[in-house]
Amino acid sequence: MNAITQDVAPTPIPNLNGSSLPALNAWVAEVAALTRPDAVVWCDGSDEENARLIALMQADGTLVPLNEKTHPNSWLHRSHPDDVARVEHLTFVCTSEKEDAGPNNHWMSPADGHDKMDALFDGCMEGRTMYVIPYCMGPIDSPLSRCGVEITDSPYVVANMRIMTRIGAPALERIEREGRFVKGLHSIGELDPNRRFIMHFPEELTIKSYGSGYGGNALLGKKCHALRIASHQARHEGWLAEHMLILGIENPQGEKHYIAAAFPSACGKTNLAMLIPPEGYRKDGWKISTVGDDICWMRPGKDGRLYAINPEAGFFGVAPGTSESSNPNALKSIQSNTIFTNVGVTADNQPWWEGIDNDQEPALDWRGEPYDAAKRPAAHPNARFTVSAKQCPSYSPEAENPEGVPISAIVFGGRRASLVPLVFEARDWTHGVLVGAAMGSETTAAATGQVGVMRRDPMAMKPFCGYNFADYFTHWLSFDRDDVKLPKIFHVNWFRKGSDGKFLWPGFGDNLRVLEWMIGRVDGKANATETPIGYLPSDSDLNLEGVELSDEARRVLFGFDKDGWKSEFDSIGGYLEEYGPRMPQALKDEQRRIAQALY
Numbered sequence: 137m138n139a140i141t142q143d144v145a146p147t148p149i150p151n152l153n154g155s156s157l158p159a160l161n162a163w164v165a166e167v168a169a170l171t172r173p174d175a176v177v178w179c180d181g182s183d184e185e186n187a188r189l190i191a192l193m194q195a196d197g198t199l200v201p202l203n204e205k206t207h208p209n210s211w212l213h214r215s216h217p218d219d220v221a222r223v224e225h226l227t228f229v230c231t232s233e234k235e236d237a238g239p240n241n242h243w244m245s246p247a248d249g250h251d252k253m254d255a256l257f258d259g260c261m262e263g264r265t266m267y268v269i270p271y272c273m274g275p276i277d278s279p280l281s282r283c284g285v286e287i288t289d290s291p292y293v294v295a296n297m298r299i300m301t302r303i304g305a306p307a308l309e310r311i312e313r314e315g316r317f318v319k320g321l322h323s324i325g326e327l328d329p330n331r332r333f334i335m336h337f338p339e340e341l342t343i344k345s346y347g348s349g350y351g352g353n354a355l356l357g358k359k360c361h362a363l364r365i366a367s368h369q370a371r372h373e374g375w376l377a378e379h380m381l382i383l384g385i386e387n388p389q390g391e392k393h394y395i396a397a398a399f400p401s402a403c404g405k406t407n408l409a410m411l412i413p414p415e416g417y418r419k420d421g422w423k424i425s426t427v428g429d430d431i432c433w434m435r436p437g438k439d440g441r442l443y444a445i446n447p448e449a450g451f452f453g454v455a456p457g458t459s460e461s462s463n464p465n466a467l468k469s470i471q472s473n474t475i476f477t478n479v480g481v482t483a484d485n486q487p488w489w490e491g492i493d494n495d496q497e498p499a500l501d502w503r504g505e506p507y508d509a510a511k512r513p514a515a516h517p518n519a520r521f522t523v524s525a526k527q528c529p530s531y532s533p534e535a536e537n538p539e540g541v542p543i544s545a546i547v548f549g550g551r552r553a554s555l556v557p558l559v560f561e562a563r564d565w566t567h568g569v570l571v572g573a574a575m576g577s578e579t580t581a582a583a584t585g586q587v588g589v590m591r592r593d594p595m596a597m598k599p600f601c602g603y604n605f606a607d608y609f610t611h612w613l614s615f616d617r618d619d620v621k622l623p624k625i626f627h628v629n630w631f632r633k634g635s636d637g638k639f640l641w642p643g644f645g646d647n648l649r650v651l652e653w654m655i656g657r658v659d660g661k662a663n664a665t666e667t668p669i670g671y672l673p674s675d676s677d678l679n680l681e682g683v684e685l686s687d688e689a690r691r692v693l694f695g696f697d698k699d700g701w702k703s704e705f706d707s708i709g710g711y712l713e714e715y716g717p718r719m720p721q722a723l724k725d726e727q728r729r730i731a732q733a734l735y
């Protein structure tokens with residue numbers, strides 16, 4: 137054994153004191169006593185440690201090396217075929233009072249939740265190594281960042297957490313200084329769907345996850361901490377933890393704005409965050425930079441504006457559909473140092489997925505079987521890539537700014553085949569909160585269950601809000617006060633379909649035309665017409681030069697279907713009622729005002 141590997145070799149139990157923080161050592165010892173691993177490793181995040189883990193996973197088949205020439209230092213992971221997405225029906229929020237979790241969450245009492253999970257964790261790491269991962273969500277020196285420690289028996293989780301968050305010594309140092317951290321305990325268990333739960337204890341800043349190795353279930357810094365636990369903290373501390381991308385947009389005059397946008401899972405955040413302007417715009421000098429593609433933490437700054445950070449350090453992006461024409465920045469990002477999960481491979485071992493739009497063909501599908509189009513797609517529809525944000529050509533240096541970036545506009549959006557126009561603007565903050573609360577979207581492969589079913593997904597947080605939605609909307613409304621300079625709120629729909637069942641809007645790069653209109657509204661330069669649902673542009677209010685739109689597209693993308701909106705608002709009213717008296721009156725009043733204007 138050389139000096140380097142010795143440094144990171146597993147330490148035999150009971151050497152559990154890897155930290156100067158007694159509370160952390162005590163928790164690690166307690167978890168080790170319960171799970172009984174053969175060894176404990178405190179992850180330092182070093183290259184050597186990563187190399188050792190990769191070698192380990194290569195040896196046991198967890199990772200398959202990809203073509204070293206085309207995709208250096210990149211790997212394929214084939215997950216258990218029953219473990220390919222988030223499991224919302226097995227995800228719980230355990231608060232002392234059931235009402236605090238709300239109708240939007242599955243609930244269990246904290247005592248029952250711990251009992252259930254501890255029974256699963258009992259002895260589950262026998263024969264395995266337990267990894268202790270100190271991590272920081274957000275720039276290490278940002279006051280907006282928050283830390284956690286994930287304990288896991290999965291080296292795949294360690295390798296992904298290393299890309300997705302800031303792990304190791306600097307995070308541990310901050311945790312020891314602050315004396316506080318979110319506790320996340322994870323085991324892949326037996327990967328048995330019948331022994332799988334993702335359990336949150338927001339009042340204890342604790343997460344327990346068992347039986348899944350998939351991203352959102354297992355990389356606890358991401359949805360479990362940065363959304364479910366953080367949303368609970370944010371409510372009590374006066375900030376917002378949201379399922380939003382953050383992008384920078386610079387016009388030819390060099391004026392820069394930042395936009396945060398909430399779209400449900402697999403509904404376009406990564407794509408919008410990495411947008412490449414259409415050619416005419418590029419020539420004119422428009423620029424887009426990427427701050428984040430999935431999660432946004434924001435709070436009012438000294439000047440009253442909302443300042444946002446991306447708590448993540450990498451992208452866990454949807455692979456299918458990613459191509460040189462749809463998202464060249466993503467494609468460039470994943471040429472090296474990338475972990476691909478559940479994609480197909482070509483005969484010469486290059487990753488392949490539906491919609492990659494190259495001249496290659498898959499040889500093996502995501503389950504490692506010879507590709508047969510009649511049997512299953514080459515890539516699982518929720519196949520993902522994990523890559524450091526630093527590899528993205530459009531990654532903004534401002535993403536590392538500890539102060540965050542000032543937000544000029546918040547955008548909500550869903551996948552709506554009918555009714556919802558391309559874009560509209562909310563009249564004011566309360567109306568905007570209603571627009572977010574009323575968001576609907578068709579379900580996608582990011583979660584197990586039926587795909588393409590319309591459901592309410594308020595602010596794209598249905599699977600991620602760690603407390604009662606009624607209280608969450610109240611919290612959102614509370615930002616409407618004198619000391620806060622609120623951004624404008626918009627709603628978009630890239631997914632409107634025509635009578636032929638095809639998308640009417642070209643989307644992707646052309647979405648910049650919609651962003652330009654929004655910025656124009658923020659700067660008081662762009663036109664719109666007031667309707668009961670908000671301010672709508674007509675097709676002449678957007679720059680559509682070079683875009684081919686049918687008459688039908690122009691009519692419905694910029695149109696307002698009064699009868700359709702009447703029934704939508706009836707449905708929204710019914711939805712708000714489901715939350716009973718806890719639902720803020722201001723939101724119910726807003727719904728009623730608009731409903732009345734429609735009749």
Ligand code: GTP
Pocket residue numbers: 399400401402403404405406407408429430452453454456457458462582630631639642643644647
């Ligand atoms: P999560 O990582 O699951 O939170 O999803 P995301 O919101 O980042 O989704 P992503 O950007 O990866 O989009 C996933 C799907 O939406 C892919 O199938 C894309 O091709 C499709 N998509 C993204 N942008 C557009 C668009 O502007 N128009 C159309 N028609 N499809 C889009």
Ligand code: SPV
Pocket residue numbers: 221222350351352353358359400401402430452582583
């Ligand atoms: C999502 O489902 O919204 C994702 C992927 O971003 S996961 O991290 O699995 O939640």
Ligand code: MN
Pocket residue numbers: 379400401402430
């Ligand atoms: Mn997401």
